Amino acid sequence: MAPADELKPWKSLGRFELLDASPWLRVWREDFRLPSGTELAGFYKLELPDYVIVVPLHDEGVVVLRAYKPGPDRIGIQLPGGYIEPGEDPLTAAKRELLEESGYSSEDWSSLGRFTNDGNRGSGTGHFFLARDVRKVADPVDDEMEESIVQTMPMGELVDAMRAGDVHVLSIVAAIGLAAIPR
Amino acid sequence: MAPADELKPWKSLGRFELLDASPWLRVWREDFRLPSGTELAGFYKLELPDYVIVVPLHDEGVVVLRAYKPGPDRIGIQLPGGYIEPGEDPLTAAKRELLEESGYSSEDWSSLGRFTNDGNRGSGTGHFFLARDVRKVADPVDDEMEESIVQTMPMGELVDAMRAGDVHVLSIVAAIGLAAIPR
Numbered sequence: 001m002a003p004a005d006e007l008k009p010w011k012s013l014g015r016f017e018l019l020d021a022s023p024w025l026r027v028w029r030e031d032f033r034l035p036s037g038t039e040l041a042g043f044y045k046l047e048l049p050d051y052v053i054v055v056p057l058h059d060e061g062v063v064v065l066r067a068y069k070p071g072p073d074r075i076g077i078q079l080p081g082g083y084i085e086p087g088e089d090p091l092t093a094a095k096r097e098l099l100e101e102s103g104y105s106s107e108d109w110s111s112l113g114r115f116t117n118d119g120n121r122g123s124g125t126g127h128f129f130l131a132r133d134v135r136k137v138a139d140p141v142d143d144e145m146e147e148s149i150v151q152t153m154p155m156g157e158l159v160d161a162m163r164a165g166d167v168h169v170l171s172i173v174a175a176i177g178l179a180a181i182p183r
Numbered sequence: 184m185a186p187a188d189e190l191k192p193w194k195s196l197g198r199f200e201l202l203d204a205s206p207w208l209r210v211w212r213e214d215f216r217l218p219s220g221t222e223l224a225g226f227y228k229l230e231l232p233d234y235v236i237v238v239p240l241h242d243e244g245v246v247v248l249r250a251y252k253p254g255p256d257r258i259g260i261q262l263p264g265g266y267i268e269p270g271e272d273p274l275t276a277a278k279r280e281l282l283e284e285s286g287y288s289s290e291d292w293s294s295l296g297r298f299t300n301d302g303n304r305g306s307g308t309g310h311f312f313l314a315r316d317v318r319k320v321a322d323p324v325d326d327e328m329e330e331s332i333v334q335t336m337p338m339g340e341l342v343d344a345m346r347a348g349d350v351h352v353l354s355i356v357a358a359i360g361l362a363a364i365p366r
Contacts, residue, residue, distance in 0.1 A: 007258050007330060009251050019202050019210060025227050025304075027202060027210060032253070036327035043253065044208050046229070048304070068192050070215070070226065071306070072299035075190050113345070116255035118300065119352035121208075121231070123254070126353060144219035147190060159364055162296070169302035170309060174353050177360010181342055 008035040015045070023049060023086070048117065048124035052094040053081035053171050055112070055179040056104050056134040060152045062179075063102050063134060067148035072168035077161055078148065079172050080104075090114070090127035098131060102150050103138040106131035112178040117171075126171050128178055155180055191218040198228070206232060206269070231300065231307035235277040236264035236354050238295070238362040239287050239317040243335045245362075246285050246317060250331035255351035260344055261331065262355050263287075273297070273310035281314060285333050286321040289314035295361040300354075309354050311361055338363055 015030035026047040032040045056063040056079075065078040080101040084093040091109060099105055112128035140150060153161070159180055167173055198213035209230040215223045239246040239262075248261040263284040267276040274292060282288055295311035323333060336344070342363055350356055 007249060007251055007332065009256060009258065010253055018204070021201070021210075021227060025210070025229075027204075027208070034327050035251075035330055038327055040328065044204060045253070046208075048301075066190060068190055068218075069299075069302040070193055070228070071302040071304055073192060075192065078302070113348065113356070115353040115356050116252075116351055117353050118231075118306065119252040119254040119261070119354065121254055122256075123301065123306065144217050144221055145223065147218055149190065162361075165296065168299055170298040170300050170353055170357050171302065173296070173298050174356040174360060177357060177364060178345075180364045181360060182365065 006035075010034055010040070013039065044121060046118065046121040046123040049083040050090070050125045050127065051081060051083050051171075052090055052097055052127045052129060053079050053175045054094050054098045054129050054131050055079060055175050056098055056102060056106065056131045057179070058134045058152070061154040062152065062158050063104050064151050064153055064158060065101060065148040066151060067146060069169055074168050076168040077158070077166050077172065078169065079175055081171070084127070091129065094127070094129040094131070098134070099138060100141045100143075101146065101148065103136050103140045104131075104134040105137045106134045108132040112175065115174065126174070128175050130179055189218075193217055193223070196222065227304060229301065229304040229306045232266040233273070233308045233310065234264060234266050234354075235273055235280055235310045235312060236262050236358045237277050237281045237312050237314050238262060238358050239281055239285060239289065239314045240362070241317045241335070244337040245335065245341050246287050247334050247336050247341060248284060248331040249334060250329060252352055257351050259351040260336075260341070260349050260355065261352065262358055264354070267310070274312065277310070277312040277314070281317070282321060283324045283326075284329065284331065286319050286323045287314075287317040288320045289317045291315040295358065298357065309357070311358050313362055
């Protein structure tokens with residue numbers, strides 16, 4: 001256990017690309033010098049696109065999606081979100097994804113933070129947003145890769161559903177926590 | 184938007200391994216038939232080890248770690264946790280990681296759920312645990328790859344620190360949410 005003022009980052013000594021599946025995925029082996037002085041060879045790092053997740057709120061609760069996701073290979077509760085497009089800023093992506101996936105829009109946005117997907121590998125950064133007073137302004141855009149049901153759930157019901165195992169994806173759990181913990 | 188009873192999973196038509204860096208990482212291209220009937224070729228899936236995260240509670244608050252993590256490449260607040268070893272069950276891994284990383288032990292464990300790391304790619308499953316009435320029984324195990332400071336923070340301070348940007352990793356945000364949302 002290091003004293004507080006002795007915590008230091010690892011120092012990169014160079015990296016080697018193992019797989020380039022841009023824009024979806026790049027895999028690297030990276031060599032580091034640890035704070036102890038030891039050299040660590042071939043630590044795996046992953047680059048994936050950054051993404052947004054939106055918690056859309058109105059008087060009746062949270063606008064959620066019920067959808068199949070290939071990561072867990074299950075149907076469960078999701079929130080609007082998706083990859084940030086090249087050159088797009090996170091808030092613009094959040095507004096676009098909310099509208100495309102749910103048909104809702106908001107003029108009251110705030111950030112819930114940004115977090116790295118994997119503490120060891122990297123794997124992209126999620127940008128989390130709260131959208132208050134959302135209004136339905138359109139139909140969701142049809143996308144055969146993202147078929148979904150748009151529903152409204154009171155926050156308490158959403159938390160109960162999460163605890164009952166109806167939320168399967170880590171970013172959705174994080175978004176619910178960020179929005180549901182009392183201030 | 185599909186009617187509720189029409190949501191269906193994707194059907195796998197086969198997969199091709201792109202990279203085998205076992206036990207840390209495997210990358211696949213997988214072909215699917217979407218519910219619409221369209222064939223989707225070469226969707227990337229990632230296999231990473233499953234892991235545990237522990238929220239250790241005692242009278243004075245949550246036992247947290249301050250540590251450098253290579254994913255975000257930053258020093259911040261972490262919780263005890265790590266990869267599940269081959270053949271190890273998640274609760275055993277949680278008890279081992281809590282003891283190794285913090286020196287604390289508990290006889291009151293409950294599950295906070297299990298969640299897939301990436302909704303699209305998979306990337307392993309995190310198993311989340313609450314450990315109540317933890318007691319310090321040992322010193323943390325020295326590990327030059329995981330130098331850390333063990334601290335206790337009241338849950339409210341931990342939530343404030345998360346909101347202030349001192350938590351950088353998604354699994355830690357999820358764990359804090361799962362433990363901090365009132366029942």
